[in-house]
Amino acid sequence: MGLLQKILIPILGLVLAFCFYSSRENFKPEMLKGKRVIVTGASTGIGEQMAYHLARMGAHVLVTARTEAKLQQVNGKLGTHTCTHRHRKANLTLQVVERCRALGASSARLVSGSMEDMATTRQLVEVAEAELGGLDMLILNHVGKSYFNYFDGDVGHVQKLLNINFLSYVAMTVSALPMLKRSGGSIVVVSSMAGKVGFPFTVPYSATKFALDGFFSSLRQEFSIQSVNVSITLCILGFIDTENAMRAAADVLLMSPAPKEECALEIIKGGTLRQREVYYRYASTKLPLLLRDWAAELLDLLVRQRYRPERLRAA
Numbered sequence: 001m002g003l004l005q006k007i008l009i010p011i012l013g014l015v016l017a018f019c020f021y022s023s024r025e026n027f028k029p030e031m032l033k034g035k036r037v038i039v040t041g042a043s044t045g046i047g048e049q050m051a052y053h054l055a056r057m058g059a060h061v062l063v064t065a066r067t068e069a070k071l072q073q074v075n076g077k078l079g080t081h082t083c084t085h086r087h088r089k090a091n092l093t094l095q096v097v098e099r100c101r102a103l104g105a106s107s108a109r110l111v112s113g114s115m116e117d118m119a120t121t122r123q124l125v126e127v128a129e130a131e132l133g134g135l136d137m138l139i140l141n142h143v144g145k146s147y148f149n150y151f152d153g154d155v156g157h158v159q160k161l162l163n164i165n166f167l168s169y170v171a172m173t174v175s176a177l178p179m180l181k182r183s184g185g186s187i188v189v190v191s192s193m194a195g196k197v198g199f200p201f202t203v204p205y206s207a208t209k210f211a212l213d214g215f216f217s218s219l220r221q222e223f224s225i226q227s228v229n230v231s232i233t234l235c236i237l238g239f240i241d242t243e244n245a246m247r248a249a250a251d252v253l254l255m256s257p258a259p260k261e262e263c264a265l266e267i268i269k270g271g272t273l274r275q276r277e278v279y280y281r282y283a284s285t286k287l288p289l290l291l292r293d294w295a296a297e298l299l300d301l302l303v304r305q306r307y308r309p310e311r312l313r314a315a
């Protein structure tokens with residue numbers, strides 16, 4: 001045991017650190033040039049930032065979201081549209097899409113629709129096939145609105161959130177898989193520390209993120225057994241400074257959020273390098289997880305100490 005602690009564990013740590021940092025250095029933005037990428041939930045937050053990074057790298061970017069709020073701003077200016085698909089496709093180019101084009105995307109388009117409806121998820125992928133002629137990377141990032149408070153017992157809300165945050169990820173994966181198999185592509189699943197550790201005040205959200213880990217980690221194993229050349233990258237994120245997350249949790253959480261721009265880039269790097277998991281930021285996600293199996297109650301205590309429940313908004 002003494003020998004193990006003194007020699008093997010430090011050596012293992014060094015090997016892991018070497019693997020981690022050497023693979024990061026291999027990333028080159030040119031790797032994304034001309035690649036066909038779907039980013040879901042890209043009207044705002046991390047998804048929006050991913051779309052901009054991909055655009056700068058010269059990818060073909062197809063973004064999805066429900067709303068056309070940002071669209072309204074350019075609505076008057078563009079004013080032309082065609083509606084060639086059964087689903088509700090946005091008729092005008094989103095502000096995000098316009099910016100992607102300006103940043104150098106090989107092409108940029110929006111497909112709008114709610115991920116609560118499984119038929120929509122399939123149709124979104126069909127559009128990608130029709131308009132991009134294939135797919136290299138599917139980035140599943142969208143997240144349904146939930147509350148940040150004690151669990152209120154609303155089973156219907158849990159079910160709705162499971163549809164948006166979990167089942168739609170499954171449905172999109174199933175629909176996109178033939179294209180991804182053809183291209184030897186990648187699936188990138190944006191999850192959370194709340195999908196690895198029980199966090200308070202996000203019970204329905206946490207359940208959906210744990211489900212993602214179970215589904216995609218099992219699927220990765222099957223891909224490996226069947227030699228399916230499609231990578232799956234699960235992204236474990238800490239607190240990020242997106243508008244929605246800040247509005248929900250900034251008053252209650254005793255931690256500083258990490259920048260969404262950098263977070264978005266790390267996700268793209270991890271997916272491109274076909275990493276199994278991405279941890280962002282590394283120190284505040286991966287390191288606490290080392291405690292999870294060995295000192296779960298200590299980790300739970302440390303987590304609880306990061307919250308100020310007295311600041312929760314009245315439900």
Ligand SMILES: NC(=O)c1ccc[n+]([C@@H]2O[C@H](COP(=O)([O-])OP(=O)(O)OC[C@H]3O[C@@H](n4cnc5c(N)ncnc54)[C@H](OP(=O)(O)O)[C@@H]3O)[C@@H](O)[C@H]2O)c1
Nearest residue numbers: 041042043045046066067114115142143192240242244245
């Ligand atoms: N921010 C954080 O602190 C944090 C921490 C850990 C993990 N994450 C994960 O990172 C990802 C992005 O988070 P974020 O903070 O950037 O989120 P966000 O700013 O709230 O953006 C969510 C996106 O999802 C879309 N969306 C919401 N409901 C939808 C629906 N029913 N159908 C289709 N699209 C829908 C939204 O667009 P519309 O409303 O226009 O549809 C928006 O584009 C999520 O998976 C989240 O769980 C975030």
